[in-house]
Amino acid sequence: MNETDDRTAANSTVLEVTGLGHSYGKHTVLQGLDFTVAKGEFLCIVGPSGAGKTTLLQCLTGLRKPTEGLVVFEGEAVRDTPRGMAVVFQDYSRSLMPWLRVIDNVALPLRSAGVPKGERLDQARAALAEVGLADSTHAYPWQLSGGMQQRVAIARALAFRPHAIVMDEPFASVDAQTRADLEDLVIRLKERLGITVVLVTHDIDEAVYLADTVLVLSGKPASVAALIPVDLPAPRDQLATKALPAFAELRSRVYTLIRTPAAAAAEPPADESEVAPVSAGAGA
Numbered sequence: 001m002n003e004t005d006d007r008t009a010a011n012s013t014v015l016e017v018t019g020l021g022h023s024y025g026k027h028t029v030l031q032g033l034d035f036t037v038a039k040g041e042f043l044c045i046v047g048p049s050g051a052g053k054t055t056l057l058q059c060l061t062g063l064r065k066p067t068e069g070l071v072v073f074e075g076e077a078v079r080d081t082p083r084g085m086a087v088v089f090q091d092y093s094r095s096l097m098p099w100l101r102v103i104d105n106v107a108l109p110l111r112s113a114g115v116p117k118g119e120r121l122d123q124a125r126a127a128l129a130e131v132g133l134a135d136s137t138h139a140y141p142w143q144l145s146g147g148m149q150q151r152v153a154i155a156r157a158l159a160f161r162p163h164a165i166v167m168d169e170p171f172a173s174v175d176a177q178t179r180a181d182l183e184d185l186v187i188r189l190k191e192r193l194g195i196t197v198v199l200v201t202h203d204i205d206e207a208v209y210l211a212d213t214v215l216v217l218s219g220k221p222a223s224v225a226a227l228i229p230v231d232l233p234a235p236r237d238q239l240a241t242k243a244l245p246a247f248a249e250l251r252s253r254v255y256t257l258i259r260t261p262a263a264a265a266a267e268p269p270a271d272e273s274e275v276a277p278v279s280a281g282a283g284a
């Protein structure tokens with residue numbers, strides 16, 4: 001049994017993707033994807049620009065129907081975004097309502113879900129406290145920095161008390177320092193609340209820093225080139241973790257897989273247990 005099998009056997013599977021493919025008309029973008037995400041796991045999806053990362057994420061969240069295969073979340077086939085799943089997009093400025101105060105932005109989806117007023121304001125306040133915005137509940141989004149607005153978007157996702165958060169390049173629109181702060185925030189939230197996180201990024205360093213497992217998409221059409229367990233010590237630290245030789249090794253493996261998937265797959269890694277090619281048990 002390799003590390004990937006251990007990973008899925010030790011934890012219960014939350015998300016299961018089987019034979020997933022997607023074509024836009026005659027243009028096949030994704031083909032034959034099989035993988036699982038365990039409860040509490042942090043999975044980062046990386047791949048070259050245009051590989052189909054966003055398309056995959058849309059299929060996982062029920063925002064797009066795959067043309068082939070199946071996505072199962074908590075035992076049920078995904079058709080619309082499941083109740084236990086929250087989605088955070090890159091563009092916070094478009095996802096927040098500028099005319100609503102922060103607390104009302106966070107509480108809005110709860111209102112649509114029929115949660116009574118007192119309860120939804122309590123849940124919204126608690127979620128804002130989780131992301132360090134307890135003092136900004138009455139501000140308008142446009143009075144906040146980009147990083148704070150993205151925190152509001154994360155709070156809005158948390159207010160639902162989801163079991164899983166799916167994020168599409170959530171830190172791509174903020175400066176480097178804010179990005180590092182938000183990365184650490186998401187790691188802390190995941191650990192404290194036991195949430196499963198699936199995050200798409202084009203940034204290999206970010207993927208290795210955040211993930212328990214990095215899923216590398218590559219090829220045309222794209223498939224899973226590898227699921228790479230990231231066995232870096234916790235807690236992760238922006239300086240210490242990134243200075244580790246193991247971090248540099250993982251980063252270069254991911255980079256090589258993205259750039260030259262066939263060559264990387266043919267050349268076994270120094271320690272084979274660290275890289276699990278998808279054919280060696282990445283599926284359910």
Ligand SMILES: Nc1ncnc2c1ncn2[C@@H]1O[C@H](COP(=O)(O)OP(=O)(O)OP(=O)(O)O)[C@@H](O)[C@H]1O
Nearest residue numbers: 024027029047048049050051052053054055056202
């Ligand atoms: N709605 C659509 N209709 C037709 N083609 C699409 C549509 N959305 C995406 N595509 C095409 O599918 C391919 C994958 O796009 P997608 O946005 O999923 O990739 P990506 O890996 O997220 O890209 P990037 O890293 O640049 O954000 C691209 O060739 C894109 O042009």
